[in-house]
Amino acid sequence: MIYTVTFNPAIDYVVRLDRPLEAGAINRSAGEDCVLGGKGINVSGVLAQLDCPSVALGFVAGETGAWLERGLAAQGLHTEFIHLPAGMTRINVKIKAGQETELNGAGPVIPPQAMEALFQQLDKLQAGDILVLAGSIPASLQPDTYEKILTRLQGHGVQSVVDASGALLAGVLAYHPFLIKPNHHELAEIVGRPLQGDDQITGAARELQERGACNVLVSMAGDGALLLDADGGVHRIGTPRGTVINSVGAGDSMLAGFLAGYLRTGSYETALRLGTACGSATAFSLGLATRQEIDRLLAQL
Template identity: 75%
Template sequence: MIYTVTFNPAIDYVVRIDHPMVVGAVNRAAGEDCVLGGKGINVSGVLQQLGCESVALGFVAGETGKWLERGLAAQGLQTDFVQMKQGMTRINVKIKADLETELNGAGPDIPEDARRAFEEKIDKLTEGDILVLAGSIPASLSQDTYEKILQRLQGRGVQTVVDATRDLLARVLPYHPFLIKPNNHELEELVGVKLNSDEEIAQAAGYLQKRGARNVLVSMAGNGALLRDENGAIHRIGCPKGKVINSVGAGDSMVAGFVAGYQKTHDYAYALRLGTACGSATAFSLGLARKEDIEALLETI
């Protein structure tokens, strides 16, 4: 089974205004939507489109948490969140006007008993399971939480995927994650060097492998992606043609496609193709990638 983790999920309240927003005055919306998400939940959503079952893990609280769970269930997603008694799952307000404005909620504090309950769920993972850790860690959790999770899973045959930045990613490398997915700018931060060519990116990915990562997938937005697999092979792929509408969730979609592709075929080249198709399908859409769009793009790569 594939498990995804979203420590601080959210309900995004998206408001569209067809005129310039006036601060300090009443502004009337032309339309609004509620989007349920978080990086791990995005991965689960795209996995579902690909016919792969997953379970979304994390923390929810209050009536907004119950609403989020009901909404994900209505979308056909399986969840196993830790229910917290205090606080509320956050609401992020996204205002789409002449200028885009965001007001992101903080989310609930995660107490010790909730953390232990989450660890009990992690302890149930067994050989052959895949765990996807994506995004930042809330302030109420230790910043070495990812590291502790991978340490907890050592020797149990669970494949881990980590999509994080800077120290969060660097700290997990000694635990040999199956896949890490920095973008090219994040890779530069990790190695401390400006990367100007595919050869330099491949060398930097090799450096991360020497530090422990098995497979390094480097996304490069409109320039495609580069994969250095655990056998030392370099796979380079371009990006299909299309109009970028919204890049939010594109990286999560690429992770979902790669994991699904590898789980199905154990072929890194195919996993990269499917990951690229999923990431692009999301970038070319208002929401997350849909099955039909993924399949259409896959034929063009």
């Protein structure tokens, strides 16, 4: 079973304007949507489109948390969220008016007893299960939270997948994650130098592999992706044709597609193709990728 963890889920209130945003004035919406998400939840959502079951773990609070939980259940996602005693699940306001303006909520405080409840959930994971840790750590938690989770799971036979940046990603390498997914900018930040071209990106990915990562999947937006697999093989892929509408969740979608493809076939090339199709399908859509769009783009690769 695949388990995803989202520490700080969100309801994204997306507002579209037909003219530029004017500060200090009344702006009237030309349309709006509510998108339920968070990086781990996005992974679970795309896995569901691929008929690959998962369990979404994390924390919710207040009426907004109850709304998010009900909405995900209506989408067919299996969730086992921990309910926090205070606060509310955050709402992020995203204004699309030519260029995008975001106002992201802080989210609720996660007390120690809630973290202990998550640890107890994770203690039930079994050999062969996959745990996806995606996104940043809320300010109410220690910055080594990912490391504490992976320390607790050592010896359980659970494979970890980490999509994070900076010190958060660097800190988990010693735990030999099955897969990490930095983008090319995050990869450059970790190795401490600018990267240009496939050779330099491959070299930097190999450094992270030497520090403990098994597979390194580097997303490069419109330039596609590069995978350095656990056997030392290098796989490169471009992107299908399409117009980018919204890049939010594209990386999470790529991660979901890669996992689903690899679990089904054991082929890194197949996993990379499906991951690329899923990431592009989300980038070319207002929301997360749908199965129909994934299949259409997969045929182009």
